[in-house]
Structures are given as C-alpha cells and as structure tokens.
Amino acid sequence: MESVSREFVRASPRLDGMVASAVGYRTTGERPGLHRGLPSPYLTLIFSLDGPVVTGSTPEQAGGAGASRTDIVLGGLHQSPAYVVRPEHEAGIQLAVHPLAARALFGVPAAELARDLVTPGADVMGRRATDVRELLCEQETWEERFASLSAYLRQRAADSSGAVRPEVAEAWAWLARHRGVGTLRGLSRHVALSERRLTTLFRAETGLSPKQAGRLMRFQRARNAVVRPVAAGAAPDLARIAADCGYCDHSHLVRDFRQYTGVSPSGWMAEECRNIQAGSHGGGEE
Structure with a gap:
C-alpha cells in the first residue's frame, strides 16, 4: 500500500x-x-x-x-x-x-x-x-x-479598469477592523449611508449583506483559534474562543460551526485533525 x-x-x-x-x-x-x-x-x-x-x-x-x-x-x-x-x-x-x-x-x-x-x-x-x-x-x-x-x-x-465604490470598500475595512462584531447601525453611520442603501450596495458588490460578511469574519477568526491548539496536539477551549471572538456564548459558536461546516466543532476537528496537523489549514487573515 x-x-x-x-x-x-x-x-x-x-x-x-x-x-x-x-x-x-x-x-x-x-x-x-x-x-x-x-x-x-x-x-x-x-x-x-x-x-x-x-x-x-x-x-x-x-x-x-x-x-x-x-x-x-x-x-x-x-x-x-x-x-x-x-x-x-x-x-x-x-x-x-x-x-x-x-x-x-x-x-x-x-x-x-x-x-x-x-x-x-x-x-x-x-x-x-x-x-x-x-x-x-x-x-x-x-x-x-x-x-x-x-x-x-x-x-x-x-x-483592469474596475473600481469598487469607496463606501463599500470602507464598510468592508470597518467590519474587518471590528473583526465582524460591529453593528449594522454603527457601520451605516460610519459610511454615511442608510442601512438599506448600504446593504444594497454591499450585496451587489460581494453577494452578501454586511451582517453575513461580519459573521464570516468572526467565524474565520474562531476557526483559526480552534486550529492553533489542534495543530499543536492540544484541545481547544471553545468557551474561551467564543468569548474572545465576540460570540454571546458557546452555543452561538456551535451554531455557526454547524452552519458553516455542517457539523459541530468537535465533529469538524475529528474529521480534519490530520489535515490541520499537516499544515493544510490556517490560510487567510484574521
């Protein structure tokens, strides 16, 4: 073999x-x-x-x-x-x-x-x-x-001659600075657009609403926080990761894992442990 x-x-x-x-x-x-x-x-x-x-x-x-x-x-x-x-x-x-x-x-x-x-x-x-x-x-x-x-x-x-509207670019940057935890009201005030107008422009450019993009940013950060201890052969503290990444509680982190992976955090770690330890995870920025 x-x-x-x-x-x-x-x-x-x-x-x-x-x-x-x-x-x-x-x-x-x-x-x-x-x-x-x-x-x-x-x-x-x-x-x-x-x-x-x-x-x-x-x-x-x-x-x-x-x-x-x-x-x-x-x-x-x-x-x-x-x-x-x-x-x-x-x-x-x-x-x-x-x-x-x-x-x-x-x-x-x-x-x-x-x-x-x-x-x-x-x-x-x-x-x-x-x-x-x-x-x-x-x-x-x-x-x-x-x-x-x-x-x-x-x-x-x-x-290329394509350009992104500055309000959308700044909205994405604001979400990234807040690691996906900011509110739509705060974001719309920051870019001086109504919530409805901002959501329309943002979705037309990215395919997601600002709220959906923020959730993905927060999940990416949480996933990276899970990967680090697993790569080192340790068990991650999911409650601490949830708090550090801006989730209301551990159950909200589990909810996002189930949506984005189809399984629980422990189920995903069991499936991906070998790949994580081999170094195939962790791309992208937090």
Missing part, C-alpha cells in the same frame, strides 16, 4: 493586499473521500496541477453526475460548505483572494461568483488562465510557480 505523503508550501504574495494567502499542496497515498471546503470572507482561486477539482453542494452531488469538475476553481462568498472529492493524489495552488479584488483580478464583482458554488476559472478569466495553468504544471519548483502566478495576477490587475 502506498504511504501517505502531504506537502504544503506557503508563500507571501506581493499583490498589494489583494491575496491574503497562497498555498501550494501535493498529497499522495490518500484514502479517497470527501473534504469540506468551508465558507470564509475570502474568494477561493485554485489552479489544479493534477486532475480536475470535483465539488458539490452536498456529498451526494459531489459523488454524482451533477458534480462540478474544473481545473481552475473560482469560489465566491458562500454560507455553507462545499464538498470536495479527495482523490488518492492531488496537487495545486490555492489562493485566498480579497473579495474587493475580484474586479481587478477577475473582471467581475465578487457577487457574480456567489451565484454558483464553483465557477470554472477559464470561463471568467479566459484562455490565458488555461495557458498559465499549463505553465504551472510544467514548472518544477513551488518558487517558480508562485512567481509565475503572481506575475499573471499582477498583469491582470494592471490591465
């Missing part, structure tokens, strides 16, 4: 804050199964260096004829997990992209990527994205791949 090998390589993209994290991954000898791709306050961009990435909104869809199969994955901001088929071997580069960078990097607002669970990247980014993927497959080192991908994305941004 082939032994399991997992490789995860992180890079620091120099893309002016448009990309929060970049991870190269390669695994072999895995037992085929399903992985939960969790919602986050970032868009997902994956260039597969192996076969297509197969996903579905349910385990049944992921394993059936209705699954999405694409070599370049674009994922928008969602409120429920994506189920990703985990083959015996896979390789690729996964980026966490700031949603307000979608116009610059992809030519469309993030809201357009929220309509479907996964959008084939070539459908949005064009033939050049396919050429870049083929180049990444041919290159021999992660350093070369990260450099090529960064250069490609910098060129797309340089050629």
Whole structure:
C-alpha cells in the first residue's frame, strides 16, 4: 500500500493586499473521500496541477453526475460548505483572494461568483488562465510557480479598469477592523449611508449583506483559534474562543460551526485533525 505523503508550501504574495494567502499542496497515498471546503470572507482561486477539482453542494452531488469538475476553481462568498472529492493524489495552488479584488483580478464583482458554488476559472478569466495553468504544471519548483502566478495576477490587475465604490470598500475595512462584531447601525453611520442603501450596495458588490460578511469574519477568526491548539496536539477551549471572538456564548459558536461546516466543532476537528496537523489549514487573515 502506498504511504501517505502531504506537502504544503506557503508563500507571501506581493499583490498589494489583494491575496491574503497562497498555498501550494501535493498529497499522495490518500484514502479517497470527501473534504469540506468551508465558507470564509475570502474568494477561493485554485489552479489544479493534477486532475480536475470535483465539488458539490452536498456529498451526494459531489459523488454524482451533477458534480462540478474544473481545473481552475473560482469560489465566491458562500454560507455553507462545499464538498470536495479527495482523490488518492492531488496537487495545486490555492489562493485566498480579497473579495474587493475580484474586479481587478477577475473582471467581475465578487457577487457574480456567489451565484454558483464553483465557477470554472477559464470561463471568467479566459484562455490565458488555461495557458498559465499549463505553465504551472510544467514548472518544477513551488518558487517558480508562485512567481509565475503572481506575475499573471499582477498583469491582470494592471490591465483592469474596475473600481469598487469607496463606501463599500470602507464598510468592508470597518467590519474587518471590528473583526465582524460591529453593528449594522454603527457601520451605516460610519459610511454615511442608510442601512438599506448600504446593504444594497454591499450585496451587489460581494453577494452578501454586511451582517453575513461580519459573521464570516468572526467565524474565520474562531476557526483559526480552534486550529492553533489542534495543530499543536492540544484541545481547544471553545468557551474561551467564543468569548474572545465576540460570540454571546458557546452555543452561538456551535451554531455557526454547524452552519458553516455542517457539523459541530468537535465533529469538524475529528474529521480534519490530520489535515490541520499537516499544515493544510490556517490560510487567510484574521
């Protein structure tokens, strides 16, 4: 039986804050199964260096004829997990992209990527994205791949004429500063828009309401706080994490875990423990 090998390589993209994290991954000898791709306050961009990435909104869809199969994955901001088929071997580069960078990097607002669970990247980014993927497959080192991908994305941004309304950009920044805990009333006052007008503009740009985006930011912070002790082989203190991340109580943290992962915190940790300890979690910013 082939032994399991997992490789995860992180890079620091120099893309002016448009990309929060970049991870190269390669695994072999895995037992085929399903992985939960969790919602986050970032868009997902994956260039597969192996076969297509197969996903579905349910385990049944992921394993059936209705699954999405694409070599370049674009994922928008969602409120429920994506189920990703985990083959015996896979390789690729996964980026966490700031949603307000979608116009610059992809030519469309993030809201357009929220309509479907996964959008084939070539459908949005064009033939050049396919050429870049083929180049990444041919290159021999992660350093070369990260450099090529960064250069490609910098060129797309340089050629872009898309701009985000300043009120929406400031609203996102305010939510991030408050780690997703601020109120819609406080946010609307900060950007000098009515709550209704702000919600309309924010949803048109990102696909989410400000409240939904704030919940994702808070969950991302809580998930990262859970991952750190698990990666070190310790049990996380969920009550302390809930308090530190701005939840009313432990039950509200459990509620968000169930919505965003489909299982309880303990159930998710049991499923993902090996991947966490191998270093495959923790991308993005808090």
